[in-house]
Amino acid sequence: MLNKTLNLASLAWASAFAVSLCATSAFAVIVAPGASGVAVPSASYPATVIRDTNIPFEIRGTFGELLSSGVLRDRVARTATGDLSFERAIVSTQGIYNGIIRSLDHARYAGSITDVSYATSTFGTPRPQTASRSADGAAVTFDFGTDLVLPGRGSAWMQNLTNARFFRLSGSATIRLSTGQSVTLTGLAEPTNDTTPPEVIITSPGALGCNCNPVTITGTANDPDGTFQQYTVEYQPVSGGAWSTITTSTSPVVSGTLATWNTAAIPQGYYFIRVNACNVLG
Structure with a gap:
């Protein structure tokens, strides 16, 4: 049997973004x-x-026929002031289809100040002629007007400079043809000003409890703001030494099983258990 003690759950809050320099626009x-x-x-x-x-x-189309196919580029850039610019471009479309792209809708901008523009250095010549925003502020639509994205072409970068300092990957965008057909893409970057860490709780095993193999570790590793990224469950002998990983998961848990620990090869003794959770903000 194993005796294990409970350590306070800790939070991972380190930035995890790879960076490179580019040029974006003045808005x-x-x-x-x-x-x-x-x-x-x-x-x-x-x-x-x-x-x-x-x-x-x-x-x-209505009968499943392919009207347009291509690639949407989803980019986030941080300005010198720390604000985030959310930038998208239709990189390419297949020239063998007859779909003509009329507009691109960007969702989930409610609560953000949004300056809109397009970049002068682009993948293609079509540029949006107008930008409009829904009454609740959530959707920003770039309309190409008469400068449509024809098959085989790309578009200019469409840019939304916000006052957000962070982002999460729960945004969406809708590409719409001049004939009305559309597709909505999910998992895109969207602005957020969430600065709170994830919620981490260990409910069992309890402190100084006697536990037999396997040990079920329950609790919560979640972010109520929807920006959860992953959690890791680790253990360490009370005598010290390195922390060892029990499991890592990208699925949030609320009052459930965080890990099942196989202790067959672990010497009897007292151990600390901890859970590190992080969200998309770092």
Whole structure:
């Protein structure tokens, strides 16, 4: 049998973003909730890219026929002031299909100040002519007007500079054709000003309890703000030494099983148990 003592749960709060330098834009057109404006080109200045991901998409018709296929690039850049710019571009579309892209909707911007523009250095020549925002401020729509994204072409970067300092990967974007068909992509970057750490609780085993193999470790590792990334359960002999991993998971747990610890090869004694949880903010 094993006797184990309970250590206080600790929180991981270190930044985990890989960075590189790029050039993003100076912004000029502030779009308030319920308002619209003319998307304008802007000059470039140094910024740091903290996310840059390609997301493939397909748009199909009523009978499942493929109308448009391509790649949406989802990028986040941090400005010199620390604010985040959320930047997207249609990198490419397949020229063999006849779908013509009319607009791109960016969701989940409620609560953020949003300046919109497009970059002068682009993947293709089509640029948005207007930008509008829903009454609740959540959706920002870039409309290409008469400068449509034709098959085989890409678009300019569409940029939303916000007052957010962090982001999470629960945003979405809708690519819409001139004929009305559309596709919504999820798992994109969205602004958040969540600065609270995840919630971590160990409910069992209790302190100084006697436990037999296997040991079920229960509790909570979750982020109520929806920015949870992962948790790790570890143990350490009370005499000291390195912490050893029991399990790591990317699924949040609320009042449930965090890990099942196989202690068959662990010497009898007292051990600390801890849970480290982190979210997408670091």
